Amino acid sequence: PGELPALASSRGIELGVAVAVDPLRDDPAYRDLVADHYTSVTAENTMKWEHVQPERGRFDWSGPDTVVDFAVENGLDVRGHTLLWHNQQPAWLSEGSYDADGLRAIMREHMEALLGRYQGRVSSWDVINEPFVDDGPELRGNLWLDTLSEDYIAQALTMAHEVDPEAELYINEFNVEGPGPKADALYALASDLLERGVPLHGVGLQGHFVHGTVPDDLARNMARFSDLGLDVEISELDVRIPEPVTEAAVAEQGEEYRRVVEACLEVERCSGVTVWGVTDAHSWIPEWFPGHDAALPFDPSYRPKPALNGMAEAL
Numbered sequence: 037p038g039e040l041p042a043l044a045s046s047r048g049i050e051l052g053v054a055v056a057v058d059p060l061r062d063d064p065a066y067r068d069l070v071a072d073h074y075t076s077v078t079a080e081n082t083m084k085w086e087h088v089q090p091e092r093g094r095f096d097w098s099g100p101d102t103v104v105d106f107a108v109e110n111g112l113d114v115r116g117h118t119l120l121w122h123n124q125q126p127a128w129l130s131e132g133s134y135d136a137d138g139l140r141a142i143m144r145e146h147m148e149a150l151l152g153r154y155q156g157r158v159s160s161w162d163v164i165n166e167p168f169v170d171d172g173p174e175l176r177g178n179l180w181l182d183t184l185s186e187d188y189i190a191q192a193l194t195m196a197h198e199v200d201p202e203a204e205l206y207i208n209e210f211n212v213e214g215p216g217p218k219a220d221a222l223y224a225l226a227s228d229l230l231e232r233g234v235p236l237h238g239v240g241l242q243g244h245f246v247h248g249t250v251p252d253d254l255a256r257n258m259a260r261f262s263d264l265g266l267d268v269e270i271s272e273l274d275v276r277i278p279e280p281v282t283e284a285a286v287a288e289q290g291e292e293y294r295r296v297v298e299a300c301l302e303v304e305r306c307s308g309v310t311v312w313g314v315t316d317a318h319s320w321i322p323e324w325f326p327g328h329d330a331a332l333p334f335d336p337s338y339r340p341k342p343a344l345n346g347m348a349e350a351l
């Protein structure tokens with residue numbers, strides 16, 4: 037392994053990366069990049085509901101097993117991603133009509149299967165993903181909210197804790213990395229859940245940034261979650277560069293990655309930073325944000341970029 041995993045461990049944080057199943061199976065160089073530079077993995081897609089339970093009661097473990105087996109073989113931790121989300125749900129779930137008891141039964145079947153299978157090997161779960169609307173403080177309307185009311189969040193966390201009492205349970209969200217109304221809403225939600233004794237252990241701030249707009253008050257915002265007694269992490273870091281991508285922008289991106297890892301190190305209960313993809317050849321950015329590219333620490337030829345060095349410098 038390279039120096040990054042040892043540095044991250046010595047500073048007490050995880051340095052994680054989102055992995056895709058196909059290259060993990062087929063591409064030894066990809067596997068080496070992961071094992072040599074990171075201490076944990078998140079499945080970029082394969083643990084999402086549509087992949088795990090494509091039909092009610094039929095579970096597909098091929099992808100999740102590939103990720104978890106790889107992690108165990110290489111001594112990496114696994115962050116479980118994700119249980120309740122408005123995206124990447126199978127049609128039977130999103131288009132079905134269920135009453136509250138019916139939906140709770142579905143939730144329990146899914147959690148028992150997924151959390152049960154990986155108990156002891158997946159140490160934390162994003163139980164709730166993106167509960168707020170894109171830019172605002174309101175809760176997002178989704179199947180769960182519409183059927184179970186706002187209490188769906190507490191119910192899901194409580195159920196997940198019953199199924200796997202050892203797992204660290206997270207709420208994961210975007211556009212909440214710096215202070216602002218949406219971050220305040222997440223803070224209020226987390227405080228309320230803790231006051232009610234709901235088993236919430238951490239918050240993930242995704243960290244899908246645009247080059248040049250990484251907030252400078254990341255640490256301050258993260259610290260208030262930490263002060264609540266929660267773990268806090270940057271869970272899906274990437275820094276997308278508007279095209280044309282210049283060498284100068286790639287160099288500045290290195291500083292941005294450094295600042296993000298530094299912010300985590302400043303915060304008492306920051307548990308780690310996870311990068312959202314292994315190389316620019318595997319990133320979701322070109323497809324989802326046309327006109328942007330080059331968001332990750334390795335280039336499409338698997339060569340390290342300044343971002344990798346930036347993270348190492350921070351550590």
Ligand code: XIL
Pocket residue numbers: 080081165242272320
């Ligand atoms: C993205 C994946 O990277 C893509 O491959 C997929 O097509 C869509 O989902 N927030 C999340 C992640 O929580 O699960 C998303 O991952 C990116 C945004």
